[in-house]
Amino acid sequence: MPADTKSNKAIMSGMRRLEIRTRRMVNDSLAGAYHSVFKGRGMDFDEVREYTPGDEVRTIDWNVTARAGRTFVKKYTEERELTIVLVVDVSASGNFGSAPMSKRDLAAELASGLAFSAIRNSDKVGLLLYTDRVERYLPPRKGRHHVLRAVRDILYHVPQGAATDAVKALDVVNRVLHRRAIVFLISDFQAPGEPLAARADLRRAMRRTNRRHDLIAVHVEDPREKELPNVGILTLEDAETGEIVELDTANPRVRKRFKEKALERTRQLARDFRSEGVDTLQLQTDLPYLPALQRFLKTRDRRRP
Secondary structure, three states, rough: OOOOHHHHHHHHHHHHHHHHHHHHHHHHHHHHHHHHHHHOOOEEEEEEEEEEOOOHHHEEOOOHHHHHHOOOEEEEEOOOEEEEEEEEEEOOOOOOOOOOOOOHHHHHHHHHHHHHHHHHHOOOOEEEEEOOOEEEEEEEEEOHHHHHHHHHHHHHHOOOOOOHHHHHHHHHHHHHHOOOEEEEEEEOOOOOOOHHHOHHHHHHHHHHHHHHOOOEEEEEEEEHHHOOOOOOOOEOOOOOOOOOEEOOOOOOOHHHHHHHHHHHHHHHHHHHHOOOOEEEEEEEOOOOOOHHHHHHHHHHHHHOO
């Protein structure tokens, strides 16, 4: 049997298992929370009707009221469909995973759950994959086959780039999406040098996206990126730059300093996102993501006006 046929069969088998697992999760745990948090956040104008006691003054249609000589109010209906756009970082650092699941695997699982929740509610789902360039864009559409294609691309797309540039990705989102959307920016937010979210150009891009849309940052981490094991001399390679660093993990001060820097980086990311009004969901490859996602949705639901 040809190798590519075997590969296609393996991909289809993996996709089927992911779909079954994700659909069960959506049916059991996510569907209601998704509908409660995201449905009704936008309203479509329907018609005008005569004012009745208890109607809010702000809904009065003053033009119609003046013409008719009686008070009329605007009636709105919940938006019939929303658009969910998954903006997923597929740069080289996402392939790392000390747990059974890599960061990219976790991104695909999360994206699958969000996408199946969306189509269950007759919403559209779009996908943008990026590295230091936009790798792939699937315009928002409905349907199971479209969602499966999106999740397959997250898992199996072979990137042309290795580094990360979320600014380019968000610029494309702002250019191609003409209707308000809920944009999930899923990344480990790793880049050489300063913390990614601290970059002024990215903060401007996030601010611009969050004004036009509803931007949610999903920070995917692996536990080994926050705490070193005591295994003696450890050689680390930056997946995006190729830079090699040797650390003496037997030295308690080295391990402590590594942990402190990782913790401060995570805190700085959270502060930067918060200062731009961007909600943040933090996930780890060694922990089930569903409880964290449920807590996040409940928190957003409580904050709704």
